[in-house]
Amino acid sequence: xxFPELEPTTPSAPSLSRTKRTLTEQAIAAATSARWEEAADVxxxxxxxxxxxxxxxxxxxxxxxxGDLAGAREHYQKALALDPTNQIAERNIDRLRLLLVEAGDxxxxxxxxxxxxxxxxxxxxxxTGFAYLVELARPKVLAQVNPGDYVELVAEGKxxxxxxxxxxxxxxxxxxxxxxxxxxxxxxxxxxxxTSLGAQDVRIIIREIYQDPRNYGKVSFPTAAKSTDLRPxxxxxxxxxxxxxxxDLEDDVEDEEIEDLDRxxxxxxTPDEAFEEEPDELEES
Numbered sequence: 593x594x595f596p597e598l599e600p601t602t603p604s605a606p607s608l609s610r611t612k613r614t615l616t617e618q619a620i621a622a623a624t625s626a627r628w629e630e631a632a633d634v635x636x637x638x639x640x641x642x643x644x645x646x647x648x649x650x651x652x653x654x655x656x657x658x659g660d661l662a663g664a665r666e667h668y669q670k671a672l673a674l675d676p677t678n679q680i681a682e683r684n685i686d687r688l689r690l691l692l693v694e695a696g697d698x699x700x701x702x703x704x705x706x707x708x709x710x711x712x713x714x715x716x717x718x719x720t721g722f723a724y725l726v727e728l729a730r731p732k733v734l735a736q737v738n739p740g741d742y743v744e745l746v747a748e749g750k751x752x753x754x755x756x757x758x759x760x761x762x763x764x765x766x767x768x769x770x771x772x773x774x775x776x777x778x779x780x781x782x783x784x785x786x787t788s789l790g791a792q793d794v795r796i797i798i799r800e801i802y803q804d805p806r807n808y809g810k811v812s813f814p815t816a817a818k819s820t821d822l823r824p825x826x827x828x829x830x831x832x833x834x835x836x837x838x839x840d841l842e843d844d845v846e847d848e849e850i851e852d853l854d855r856x857x858x859x860x861x862t863p864d865e866a867f868e869e870e871p872d873e874l875e876e877s
Contacts, residue, residue, distance in 0.1 A: 612641055621652055626707050628657040645675040652684065656738075661692055682788070687735040706757050708742035708785030712799050721813030722787065723769075725754050725762030733759055734794065743796050744783035747776050750838040754796060756786060762794055772798070775812060779804025782812075 615638040635651035638644065648671035656664035671681040677729070705726060707717070722812035737756050744751045745764065751812045752769035754761045772782060781802035788795040800812040 597823055601748045602665075608641065612638060615641075616647070619647070623650065623654065624710065626657070628654045632658065643674050644671075645671040645678055645681070646737070648674065649680050656684075656688070658745070661688055661784045664688060665692065683742070690732045690735040693732075706742060708783070709742050710786045712742075712783050713798075715797070715799055716799075718813055719800045723766065723796055723798060724765050725796065726765055728762040728792070728794060729760060734761065734789070737761055737786060737789060737794070739786050739789055743786060745772075745776075745782050745784055747773055750777075751784070752795075754784065761786075764796075768798070772812065775804075775807055775810065780807050780812065837849045 615634055619631055619638060622634060623626075624729075632651055634652035635647050635654065639651070652664040652667035652671065655661075655667065665774040668681040668685045668688065671678050672685065675681070677814045685791045712840065736759060741756045743761070744755045744757060746755060750769075750773070752764040752773055754764055763769070772780075772866060776782070778801075782798050782800050784796045787797050795842045798813075803810075
């Protein structure tokens with residue numbers, strides 16, 4: 593007995609939308625956990641349903657983390673072709689141009705331990721603050737650093753040095769470093785992560801991870817957080833490779849965002865007032 597050939601069914605619009613949303617969430621989750629092979633596969637699957645600039649950006653990010661620089665550039669270029677105003681793609685194409693000259697089409701895959709824990713990017717009153725880096729490394733060196741990377745803070749005299757992936761990225765701006773250096777000298781410990789990265793500026797979030805009893809009552813960041821005591825900046829911002837982790841990995845779904853991962857990091861720059869000049873003695877809370 594034979595059966596007539598059936599025309600392939602086209603998924604309904606609501607069904608297709610749900611499928612794409614599910615794949616987008618899976619792609620973000622994989623990237624958030626640094627499962628880059630999986631992230632690349634899921635974004636490729638998503639792109640089978642049609643062109644999408646954000647999926648191209650995420651695929652490029654995954655390939656970059658896997659060491660496929662040429663592939664990353666190709667997909668950033670596709671994202672830019674779909675959306676000529678896409679600054680994430682544009683900025684990363686420029687960064688990759690430098691890396692491709694230095695390292696060739698491929699380099700070693702990123703070390704998963706180079707990524708900062710998501711907890712670092714949760715803004716908490718008094719415990720976290722933002723800072724820009726000065727005395728930055730050369731552009732070719734900065735091209736090896738990405739939003740979401742872990743930053744080690746090292747005290748050197750009157751300076752607080754930011755190191756990521758073994759690279760001296762820059763120096764924490766003096767108005768922030770001055771207070772933290774006093775607290776570090778008395779036993780406090782801090783961790784940091786890259787939130788945004790531009791051609792001429794790098795912004796990090798700093799979190800107090802240990803308060804020495806000698807610093808009891810002393811607030812690390814007196815007025816850094818404003819609207820709420822806790823603000824998660826992880827889902828979209830971290831994965832978004834634009835200079836602002838403040839931009840989410842996804843413009844739509846991921847925008848739950850520090851990244852959606854696309855939108856994972858903080859959406860706005862901490863105002864200068866957040867780090868007021870400190871007197872010789874630290875203020876007691």
